[in-house]
Amino acid sequence: MDFVSIRIITGDINRLVGFYEKITGVQAAWGNEDFAELRTAHGTLAIGSTRTVPLFAPGSARPADNHTVIIEFLVTDVDVLYEKLKNLVEDFVNEPTTMPWGNRALLFRDPDGNLVNFFTPVTPDAIEKFGR
Incomplete structure (x- = not known):
């Protein structure tokens, strides 16, 4: 097994991807308008819009609700x-x-x-x- 990434679900993907690009200096690789990845040497921060949640399981993730x-x-x-x-x-x-x-x-x-x-x-x- 190999840990690959962590994914954040967000209601505003452009804002969140832009924030992480600015603070890390890493350019995001966009898969489409609902999914982007910031890849580093040892891991990936994936960011998906709320529109991706139903593809996994409807209602399984909520944006801005991580504690x-x-x-x-x-x-x-x-x-x-x-x-x-x-x-x-x-x-x-x-x-x-x-x-x-x-x-x-x-x-x-x-x-x-x-x-x-x-x-x-x-x-x-x-x-x-x-x-x-």
Whole structure:
């Protein structure tokens, strides 16, 4: 088995794809007007419109209703990125903070309210864990 992606269902796909393109610097690959992917070296963030939900199972997903998942991106320098994001992100949950497990983390919400974590390993153990 190989984990491939996580998909966000949204009521405004253009807004959400545009947001993730701006904050990640990754250009989305559009499958059609209802589906796009932001592909990175180790995973894909897929974004689908609400019109895709009935293709899987009607009523099985609701946009802007996530209260359990944090979408995480490993970044080179979370502090530098925080300064760049101040004009792009409206809802910061915290400023860059060093966590007990050794990552410096920045938590914020995307336009649909999903939690996003940009993090940089800063302790030797965390650096070794995420060394790529």
